[in-house]
Amino acid sequence: DEGSAFCVQCGARLTPTAMQPPVGSQIAPPVAVDIPTYLVQSILATLCCCLPMGIVCIIKANGVKKLIATGDYQAAIQASNENKKILWIAFGVGLVINGLYVLTQLNR
Secondary structure, X not given: OOOOOEOOOOOOEOOOOXXXXXXXXXXXXXXXXXXXXXXXXXXXXXXXXXXXHHHHHHHHHHHHHHHHHHOOHHHHHHHHHHHHHHHHHHHHHHHHHHHHHHHHHHOO
């Protein structure tokens, strides 16, 4: 059925390319979505703040890219927000660890 989001035979979700509007229809093309992946911030968190959490953030950033590529924008937004939250935690942990290191070096 034209305009369906799911296949009537198998129930699989149809991709946007499978749901092309009929020729001559007035349906506007999909709008480009700008969802941040936080890849650069993830790399910086890995190098400067907290290595384990930074690696998790890099993996999540790639997951956001994949979700955007498949057209699952709601899941991409959710994954992007989760990545942002983990990045802030990594920044805080890195700040505390680096601060403690500096304090121990000053007290020598």
